[in-house]
Amino acid sequence: MTTPVLEARGLSRAFGHVRALDDVDFEVYPGEVTALIGDNGAGKSTLVKALSGNLAVDTGVIKFEGNPLQLTNPMQASALGIETVHQDLALAPHLDPVQNMYLGREVMKKGIGGAFGFMNVAEMRTESRRAFDELGATVRSLTSPVGSMSGGQRQAIAIARAVHWANKVVFLDEPTAALGVRQTKNVLETIRRVRDKGIAVVFISHSMPHVMEVSDRIQVLRLGHRAAAIDTKTTNMEELVGLMTGASTRGVA
């Protein structure tokens, strides 16, 4: 079996008396969509924060491509090729898609122009368009502010940005939660395309049909620990709901 690109062993994190993560194991493989599901308060967000460098853990080991490492900030995760699309997307509404795509990672002009802070706008625009086209993202305009676009378009831009910079792992925190039918279909299609590029996708969702449709592997969290890690083909929605609520159990693979 291949080495997981990102792996967690025995992660624990307590907030006061609440054990948000309780000895959690987790692994994602390249070129696969791993769904992370669980009821509210199961520890999904905490786990993602820990794995994307947004939160320190009390105990446990995080391994990147088999090597243990300390993730202390999101920039470190970015440098490794790990990106997160948060539920609030974190786009600057007044900036256009290209500016959002490259914010904090601008391509500067070569030579003296770059030294004075001038950016290579043409290259950033070309690359952004390529990135949007590659994902089939329908972006209305590359020069309009993101804030004037629909939720689906903003979601597409946020995902395209994450994928553009991530070459290893992308975390998507409920990317379909606020979307209509067609936009949801676009996002699921986008997830498949990202996976086909060989990137590991972690898909957090409350929607069991979406999870069944798009994921290769499902990890179920319950009360801060992993209730199950299963192959999507071997399960069904009833079992998943049972695992999330604790009504049924299954050996951790």
Next chain:
Amino acid sequence: MTDDVRDADLKKAEFGQTDAAGPETTSINMAQSKETALTRLLKAQAFQILIVLIVIVAIFSALAPDTFAQLSNLRLVVQNASILAVLGVGMTFIIITSGIDLSIGSVLVFSGVVSAIVMRAMGGDDWGTATVGIIVSILSGLAWGIFNGLLISKAKVPPLIVTLGSLGMALGLSQIITGGVDIRDVPSVLTNSIGYGNIFGGIPIISVVALVIVIIGAIVLHKTKFGLYTYAVGSSEEAARRVGVKVDRHLIKVYALSGALAGLAGILSLSQFSTTAIAGQSQTNLNVIAAVVIGGTSLFGGYGTIFGTVVGLFIPAVLQNGFVITGVQPFWQQVAVGAVLIAAVYVDQVRRASAARGASTSLWRHFARRNNK
């Protein structure tokens, strides 16, 4: 037809969409061709306010062709607006970050006072002394700007309060240093050149200085990473921080920039008026803020242009000049500027509201739709 379908159809009709899959699936290339540089220009509030300015100029020119519409009068208006233009550049950056700087008038005075004292102590009337004076003035302003920026970004005190505090502190310290008496010893090399000297056959040097600052400011704001980060911080501090923009450091830089420009304005004012004019800048901050806002920069951050600020400066300046020339009581200028200011913020509100709905941000269309109802 079920109720749901009918509702959907009604909605479609309401939003003027013939096809539900319209905007969502429009390809990039199609959208690009629709959005020419011209339509963007027409949409910009700075352009709309420029039309207002042109109308005002046209009215006064028609009323007083022999006095108002003269090159010498234009020159006077430009000269009077120069110091405010220097301050306006810094203020535009600050308001785009959704901040405010009330202290610029006092910092201007403080920088002028410190600079005048240093130059008086040196005693010379040559460019060596003047150069030291210029540097001292800019550094004094810079120090106040860094002070403001540190308190705002690191101590998290709201900009309104920090700069209200430094407004009082800078003015009070100026009065303490001078004992409340204006210093009138300004090297004549400064007053003869920057003060009321001309170059290129009649263009005031002070206006050339202001123009250079405006052009550099516009390039930095619209073309460089520094400018992009200024918009990003004002648009969404959280979004900027998440992608690794050093928000605190950027805010300090922006307030430092505004302070340094207030310092530069201090030496310009000293040269123009040959006095520290301690009591003369109490309205400066509000005049500059009004100009920036009239020029279309949003007080909520994330949006604005230097060009708009320059146009926004000339509306009060032209009104004042025009009223004096046409014999209207100049007090009407304040009334008119107040009205323009409120109108400008109303326009900004309308645009933000329609942007939030994802609708067109064109003002013309907004008013057209109103009239059709």
